[in-house]
Every structure is written in C-alpha cells, then in structure tokens.
Amino acid sequence: MKKYLFVDRDGTLIEEPADQQIDSYAKLALLPEVIPALRQCQAAGYELIMVTNQDGLGTASFPEEQFWGPHRLMLQIFESQGVRFADTLIDRSFAHEGLATRKPGTGLMHGYLADDGWSRQASAMVGDRDTDIQFAANIGVRGFRLGDGEWNWPEIARTLCSAPRRAQVERKTRETRIRVRVDLDKPGDAVVATGLGFFDHMLEQIGKHAGIGLALECAGDTHIDEHHTVEDCALALGQALRQALGDKRGIGRYGQALEGEGEGADSIVLPMDETLARAALDLSGRPYFIFDGSFPRERVGDLPTELVPHFFRSLCETLAANLHLAVRGDNAHHMVEACFKAVARALRQALRRDGDDLPSTKGLL
Known part of the structure; x- marks a missing residue:
C-alpha cells in the first residue's frame, strides 16, 4: 500500500515570518535540514503531500500575485534537490470562518479519505502547530510537531525511515x-x-x-x-x-x-x-x-x-x-x-x- 507524508508549509518547510505571510522573495527561507530529511523519506517510499492554510489568499490582505512567486521558487528549490510533492492542498479561508477545509478540518482530504489504497498506519503528518497534530488525528495518521523540544527534521526522518521491524x-x-x-x-x-x-x-x-x-x-x-x-x-x-x-x-x-x-x-x-x-x-x-x-x-x-x-x-x-x-x-x-x-x-x-x-x-x- 502507498504511504504518505503530509507536510505543512509555513514553519515546517520554510521559516514563518512575524506577520505569518510569505508574500515576497525576501521572506523565503527553508528550514534547516529539511531537504535531506525529505529526500530520505522519499527514498523510503513516502509520497509527499503539502497541506497548508493560507489565510485569505486571493483577498486584498493577501493578493495571489504576492503568493505564487515565492511559492513556485520554493518548489523549484526542492525539485532541484530531488524533492517532489505529489500534491499541494491549499485552504484560503480565515480561521474565523470555521470552514471544514481549513486544518484541522479534513475537507481538503475527501479524495484521500475515500481511497483505501494507502496505509494510515504507515503514513504521517508533520507540522508546527497544535492544529497540525489535530489534523493528523482526524485523518488517522501519526503526527509530528516541529519545535516542541522533541522533534526536528533529522529525528523525524530517522523515526519514519528506520523504524524497528x-x-x-x-x-x-x-x-x-x-x-x-x-x-x-x-x-x-x-x-x-x-x-x-x-x-x-x-x-x-x-x-x-x-x-x-x-x-x-x-x-x-x-x-x-x-x-x-x-x-x-x-x-x-x-x-x-x-x-x-x-x-x-x-x-x-x-x-x-x-x-x-x-x-x-x-x-x-x-x-x-x-x-x-x-x-x-x-x-x-x-x-x-x-x-x-x-x-x-x-x-x-x-x-x-x-x-x-x-x-x-x-x-x-x-x-x-x-x-x-x-x-x-x-x-x-x-x-x-x-x-x-x-x-x-x-x-x-x-x-x-x-x-x-x-x-x-x-x-x-
């Protein structure tokens, strides 16, 4: 069966600035050791799926033209190092709207949740917030929270790829x-x-x-x-x-x-x-x-x-x-x-x- 590694974006793949918006090239910075960790996970058979909340994307507070340039550059950097995301799922809503598509809601995941061709037990979710861990629980996979004092990218990769048999x-x-x-x-x-x-x-x-x-x-x-x-x-x-x-x-x-x-x-x-x-x-x-x-x-x-x-x-x-x-x-x-x-x-x-x-x-x- 397939196994997926669901990954948050801001604060997980790239540094999250104080205003919580990567809306310029100057704000784009990858997290330390994320590329070798993702390469290791891919080599171990994980397909990478990005799942990210982007508050108000497409509204006046976050115009799309400010988002896509840095986002595409980020993907190009990953791809140049052999890291490829099989799918990217983006929720554009604000937290106060309470939409089911926003993590920890699972509205973006309907296609995956209806598919029995992947292993929930072998798959995992990596994020930097409690909502990411709750999202992992909601879709039935293990959750890893970066920056909680226990998990970093090398340790996550070691745990996922070298698990005792x-x-x-x-x-x-x-x-x-x-x-x-x-x-x-x-x-x-x-x-x-x-x-x-x-x-x-x-x-x-x-x-x-x-x-x-x-x-x-x-x-x-x-x-x-x-x-x-x-x-x-x-x-x-x-x-x-x-x-x-x-x-x-x-x-x-x-x-x-x-x-x-x-x-x-x-x-x-x-x-x-x-x-x-x-x-x-x-x-x-x-x-x-x-x-x-x-x-x-x-x-x-x-x-x-x-x-x-x-x-x-x-x-x-x-x-x-x-x-x-x-x-x-x-x-x-x-x-x-x-x-x-x-x-x-x-x-x-x-x-x-x-x-x-x-x-x-x-x-x-």
Whole structure:
C-alpha cells in the first residue's frame, strides 16, 4: 500500500515570518535540514503531500500575485534537490470562518479519505502547530510537531525511515491458541513453547540462524494430533514475519543457503554429518513451495516427519514467499534439523536490510 507524508508549509518547510505571510522573495527561507530529511523519506517510499492554510489568499490582505512567486521558487528549490510533492492542498479561508477545509478540518482530504489504497498506519503528518497534530488525528495518521523540544527534521526522518521491524500476532482457533512476536533487527535467544519438544528445538533454530528475535507460545490439541499445532504455528509465524517486513524496502529479498559437509558445500556450511540440505528463498509476495526429499523414519521425537514439508508450505502461504527446499541424508534427525537451519539461513539473507530501494521492478512486493 502507498504511504504518505503530509507536510505543512509555513514553519515546517520554510521559516514563518512575524506577520505569518510569505508574500515576497525576501521572506523565503527553508528550514534547516529539511531537504535531506525529505529526500530520505522519499527514498523510503513516502509520497509527499503539502497541506497548508493560507489565510485569505486571493483577498486584498493577501493578493495571489504576492503568493505564487515565492511559492513556485520554493518548489523549484526542492525539485532541484530531488524533492517532489505529489500534491499541494491549499485552504484560503480565515480561521474565523470555521470552514471544514481549513486544518484541522479534513475537507481538503475527501479524495484521500475515500481511497483505501494507502496505509494510515504507515503514513504521517508533520507540522508546527497544535492544529497540525489535530489534523493528523482526524485523518488517522501519526503526527509530528516541529519545535516542541522533541522533534526536528533529522529525528523525524530517522523515526519514519528506520523504524524497528517488529510484529506480534495472535491466532486463536478451536484447535490452537498461538502468540508469536518477532523482531527482525534485534537477534536474541528464541523463546518457544509449543508442547512438542523437538518442534520447539526446530523453531529455536529459525530464530537463531535467521538472526531475529523470536518468541512463540502455543496451546494446541496435541492430545489429538500434532498436525494443528505445527500447521498453525507456521501460519502465525509467517504472518508475523510478513507484517514486520512492512513494505520490504531495502531488504535482500532473496536468500540461499547450503548446509552440510562434502563436495559443493561452497556457501553456508554447518556440520550435519552425512546430511545435505539446500534452501532457496524469494520474498516475492507470491507463495509457492517445492520440496525434494524423503525421511528414513516417520517421527523424530514427537514430530512426525511428514509435517516438516507441511510446516514450510504453511509458512510460505502467510509469508507470501517462494521456497525451494531439498534434503538428502541417512539420519532423520540431522535431515529435519538441516532443513530448518537452511531455511533460517536463507531467511537471514533475505531479511537483511541495506538501503532503501525496493528490490523489484514492479514497484511493490
């Protein structure tokens, strides 16, 4: 979904003079550090929308010919530095008129408010007055007020563009109750409790080798069968990972890993004796799973080996990932563990963030 950064003009983009009118070129002065901050926000995928009250624009107290020259020069300066506003919304009324188009009213926003194609949660508003913050609340986005002692342009850009990639998901059915938390940028010891000891150990491998923070608790109907617990944990984990990824800007997207010993182990190698597992992953937004392998016994601990490929298939469904996984070996324990570690190492590469570019020519993932 699109995300917008709504921005006030006077006192936010440019200095506001004592008479509160930029009606001459001499009064035009950009705020410090606004250009690099807006460039950073644009690179992170924000579309910039200017929303400004211009008291009495077009009346005798503020003739239009005095407004447009400095305004157009301001836009030219921004554009010369790669900062472009997708839209400019101007209210010309006075405060005493009480019109709905004047911030904090939302009359200028009808087209945007009727559009479900942008994320309110990911979007934000920057201004310098309480009315700007109230406007942000009225349209359902986060508000930042400049000059309040906490926020300046570099700090706003850092907060918007480098936000922690975290998510928490709760999944409740008649068969399972699951809570999972992930933090893609803060590795830590995985905390897992599903009621299936060997499955807990495998999920811990995902947290450790993917380099993420992971906590997962499940109360499932294991007295009936292991199937619901394994499947629903995969669905909840995939949903949490996808939610934490946000718009996927800057991620590696692709990951591939090779685990085992022997000829051809030229990527990530871990000692799994006779076992070799290969995983190739694409966080494409299109779920697809291919598995090549067979296990020499039906269970490892309390985990049926037939549920191993089913786990990864279910993970791909909610993560919206394309995964190819292959394993060969003689020891079922080694084979299952190698599968989880290989996928985790592929995830580690795919999740890694370096920059702000979206790794797709489609414009979305």
